[in-house]
Amino acid sequence: MARSPAGGTAARGAGPWRLLDNWLSRGGRIGAIRLRAVGCALPVRVVVALVTSAAYLTLFAARDATSPNGDVCYAYIGPGAGIALVGSAFAVLAATLSGLLALLLFPIRFVWRMIRGRKAYKKARVKRVIVVGLDGLEPSLTEQFMADGLLPNLAKLREQGCYRLLGTTWPPLSPVAWSSFSTGTNPGKHNIFDFIMRTPNYQPTISSVRIRAPRRKLKLGSYLFPLSRPEINALRKSKPFWTVLGEHGVFSAVLRVPITFPPDRFKGVQLSAMCVPDLRGTQGMFSHYIEHGEAGATMEGDVGGDRILVHRNGDGVQSFLRGPTNGLRADGGELRLPFKVLSGRNGSDAVLHIDGQQIALKENEYTDWVRISFPAAPGMKVHGICRFYLKSFPRPFELYCTPLQIDPDRPVMPIAHPFVYSSYLARKQGSFATLGLAEDTWALSEDVLSEEAFLEQAYDIHAERERMFFDALDKVRRGFVVCVFDGPDRIQHMFWRFIDDKHPAATDEQRARHRHVIREMYQRMDELVGRVMQRVDKHTALFVMSDHGFKPFRRGVDLNAWLRDNGYLVPKGGKRVAPKPYLADIDWPKTRAYAVGLAGIFLNVKGREANGTVSAAEAPRLAEELASKLSGLVDPQTGEVAIHEARTRTQTYRGPYVENAPDVIVGYNVGYRVSWDAAIGKCGEPVFSDNRKAWSGDHCVHPALVPGVLFSNLKLPADEANIIDVATTVLDLFGIQAPAYMEGKSLAEPPSRPPAKRPEPALAAAAAS
Numbered sequence: 161m162a163r164s165p166a167g168g169t170a171a172r173g174a175g176p177w178r179l180l181d182n183w184l185s186r187g188g189r190i191g192a193i194r195l196r197a198v199g200c201a202l203p204v205r206v207v208v209a210l211v212t213s214a215a216y217l218t219l220f221a222a223r224d225a226t227s228p229n230g231d232v233c234y235a236y237i238g239p240g241a242g243i244a245l246v247g248s249a250f251a252v253l254a255a256t257l258s259g260l261l262a263l264l265l266f267p268i269r270f271v272w273r274m275i276r277g278r279k280a281y282k283k284a285r286v287k288r289v290i291v292v293g294l295d296g297l298e299p300s301l302t303e304q305f306m307a308d309g310l311l312p313n314l315a316k317l318r319e320q321g322c323y324r325l326l327g328t329t330w331p332p333l334s335p336v337a338w339s340s341f342s343t344g345t346n347p348g349k350h351n352i353f354d355f356i357m358r359t360p361n362y363q364p365t366i367s368s369v370r371i372r373a374p375r376r377k378l379k380l381g382s383y384l385f386p387l388s389r390p391e392i393n394a395l396r397k398s399k400p401f402w403t404v405l406g407e408h409g410v411f412s413a414v415l416r417v418p419i420t421f422p423p424d425r426f427k428g429v430q431l432s433a434m435c436v437p438d439l440r441g442t443q444g445m446f447s448h449y450i451e452h453g454e455a456g457a458t459m460e461g462d463v464g465g466d467r468i469l470v471h472r473n474g475d476g477v478q479s480f481l482r483g484p485t486n487g488l489r490a491d492g493g494e495l496r497l498p499f500k501v502l503s504g505r506n507g508s509d510a511v512l513h514i515d516g517q518q519i520a521l522k523e524n525e526y527t528d529w530v531r532i533s534f535p536a537a538p539g540m541k542v543h544g545i546c547r548f549y550l551k552s553f554p555r556p557f558e559l560y561c562t563p564l565q566i567d568p569d570r571p572v573m574p575i576a577h578p579f580v581y582s583s584y585l586a587r588k589q590g591s592f593a594t595l596g597l598a599e600d601t602w603a604l605s606e607d608v609l610s611e612e613a614f615l616e617q618a619y620d621i622h623a624e625r626e627r628m629f630f631d632a633l634d635k636v637r638r639g640f641v642v643c644v645f646d647g648p649d650r651i652q653h654m655f656w657r658f659i660d661d662k663h664p665a666a667t668d669e670q671r672a673r674h675r676h677v678i679r680e681m682y683q684r685m686d687e688l689v690g691r692v693m694q695r696v697d698k699h700t701a702l703f704v705m706s707d708h709g710f711k712p713f714r715r716g717v718d719l720n721a722w723l724r725d726n727g728y729l730v731p732k733g734g735k736r737v738a739p740k741p742y743l744a745d746i747d748w749p750k751t752r753a754y755a756v757g758l759a760g761i762f763l764n765v766k767g768r769e770a771n772g773t774v775s776a777a778e779a780p781r782l783a784e785e786l787a788s789k790l791s792g793l794v795d796p797q798t799g800e801v802a803i804h805e806a807r808t809r810t811q812t813y814r815g816p817y818v819e820n821a822p823d824v825i826v827g828y829n830v831g832y833r834v835s836w837d838a839a840i841g842k843c844g845e846p847v848f849s850d851n852r853k854a855w856s857g858d859h860c861v862h863p864a865l866v867p868g869v870l871f872s873n874l875k876l877p878a879d880e881a882n883i884i885d886v887a888t889t890v891l892d893l894f895g896i897q898a899p900a901y902m903e904g905k906s907l908a909e910p911p912s913r914p915p916a917k918r919p920e921p922a923l924a925a926a927a928a929s
Contacts, residue, residue: 280409283895293644297706313690327882337707344887344902348815411639529591656857706868716835719755720843738843760822827862
């Protein structure tokens with residue numbers, strides 16, 4: 161278990177951090193101006209670190225991920241996305257100036273906030289709303305374990321209030337579903353349809369954020385200094401409901417809700433989640449140090465990790481950490497940090513010597529978070545954190561290192577709102593994981609970590625999340641608090657094969673050894689709910705929810721192979737396969753449709769794609785043709801229906817961003833999902849294949865087959881519930897009318913007024929199913 165560094169909690173009493181403590185405790189009612197001033201009151205060491213690290217990271221980019229014009233940083237997505245990231249000294253400068261201005265305007269704003277604060281809760285039916293997000297909690301398992309008496313707290317919550325199935329989105333992917341939770345809209349209004357989005361040149365990009373480096377730079381010798389501001393633009397559209405709460409004076413604490421990077425600006429605090437990158441600009445690349453074998457990437461497409469051969473020196477070894485690209489140098493070289501591992505005093509334990517530190521290593525144990533820094537230019541360093549796991553020493557040597565993560569105490573880019581909130585949490589509880597997808601599922605899939613080591617990591621991250629969540633509950637006595645826990649999703653992804661007797665990725669012996677893991681995870685989540693319930697009074701509304709359920713992933717469907725066999729896609733050179741990722745081996749002048757990502761199929765449309773072949777007039781008919789042929793597709797090897805239903809985007813979504821969705825959205829049957837090859841734009845030989853990876857459970861199926869769960873201490877009158885209803889419900893409980901763009905209904909007992917607007921037909925159907 162990771163431990164806080166010495167002095168981590170003691171620092172709580174330090175001036176600026178106590179000020180932030182007090183501000184949180186008062187729900188931001190009279191301390192918001194002070195918080196901005198905290199940026200001015202930070203210790204000089206912190207301010208200098210923020211400025212210097214941000215300054216040189218203006219060209220911080222993912223490996224080999226630059227667009228043709230050089231100004232947009234691209235990265236590619238399989239399951240476990242990647243993106244380049246940018247930071248700027250301007251952000252720190254702007255925060256400092258904002259703090260100074262706030263101090264000057266303090267008397268006027270203080271009076272205004274006092275008056276507004278009294279009105280904020282005048283129509284509210286509760287003082288506080290708490291949402292506990294348990295990502296991926298499956299209804300069938302939840303109901304089974306409640307019936308077996310294993311989940312007493314959720315059972316009690318059901319008895320005191322209610323339990324409902326919670327309809328999810330098309331497709332039921334976490335970035336899509338949580339964006340609908342945040343905005344109260346269908347994806348056609350919030351613009352998130354998958355982890356990735358298409359581009360005219362067929363190279364997919366991350367769907368939630370777009371980064372542009374500074375366009376003007378000054379070259380001084382071998383160094384480049386930015387003269388203009390970089391851009392970090394969120395691509396999720398519509399306004400999240402906590403922003404609406406803030407506009408009405410209600411404070412919110414929003415912790416690790418997916419698709420909140422870059423962080424929102426509103427009345428409250430936020431820690432970003434899914435799509436926050438690692439320090440190298442990817443979505444999580446681990447390092448695996450070995451003494452013998454083949455070095456290089458473990459997988460294609462900026463996912464997985466790097467195998468690095470160490471150099472032996474007697475009983476010790478030497479190697480390096482791979483850091484980000486140095487954007488301050490004209491050559492743009494990769495930053496590296498050397499280290500060595502030597503024998504300890506007793507000759508068996510090992511000692512890691514890195515960045516002026518000596519870290520004890522013990523076999524099959526994680527270190528605490530280790531803070532490291534990469535020199536980028538004279539007087540400038542970029543700071544990060546990582547953990548090490550020694551697998552073997554002294555011979556043969558084998559060491560795992562987590563993806564290098566942004567140091568929450570010295571962030572190189574904004575991962576929280578206000579900017580200093582991550583520093584506050586780090587000072588209060590010690591370093592913590594900041595990566596969007598922090599649990600290293602790829603290391604388990606690639607046999608670098610054992611099941612036991614992965615579980616230890618996952619639960620350490622869960623414990624970190626619990627500490628920050630309960631800190632928010634203790635501070636925010638009036639307002640809104642939400643925290644999403646990723647552990648249920650990650651553990652079910654990796655351990656479903658052990659509860660599924662039909663899964664090809666596990667033996668009976670392995671099932672016997674690990675069958676208990678998912679059950680014990682549900683019990684642990686129930687215990688968390690019990691501790692939250694102890695902090696709930698009669699003036700608090702509590703919701704426990706999941707964004708979708710979970711099902712086995714036994715067989716993959718290669719959509720590109722199906723398109724090839726049916727004459728819609730042609731690989732280059734007349735071949736049957738396209739082995740390179742991200743559609744690199746497709747003969748575009750002969751191709752009418754293609755698949756990449758987890759959600760569906762795109763048409764090769766003239767004027768939209770660089771080498772389009774399908775006219776705009778022909779596209780709707782072709783999309784309907786593909787949807788019709790794919791619906792009910794049967795796996796000839798098993799005789800099972802593999803695709804429950806495929807739909808065109810116009811059948812599924814409504815809103816201004818429908819044109820950015822896949823042309824055909826595929827809803828798979830239980831046991832099936834898009835194949836690993838098709839997800840990253842390859843085309844294999846067979847259409848159907850066994851999934852033999854540790855990633856054995858999934859939710860990328862038809863939404864009617866994977867609803868989430870919703871528990872509440874309120875007696876909700878609505879029989880049907882959808883994830884888009886939560887936003888409207890929270891606003892209603894605080895006496896706030898939902899904005900017109902929101903489509904959900906309030907699930908709470910409605911006051912005497914016309915009923916809320918019903919959700920879009922596609923979402924309503926999913927809920928009803």
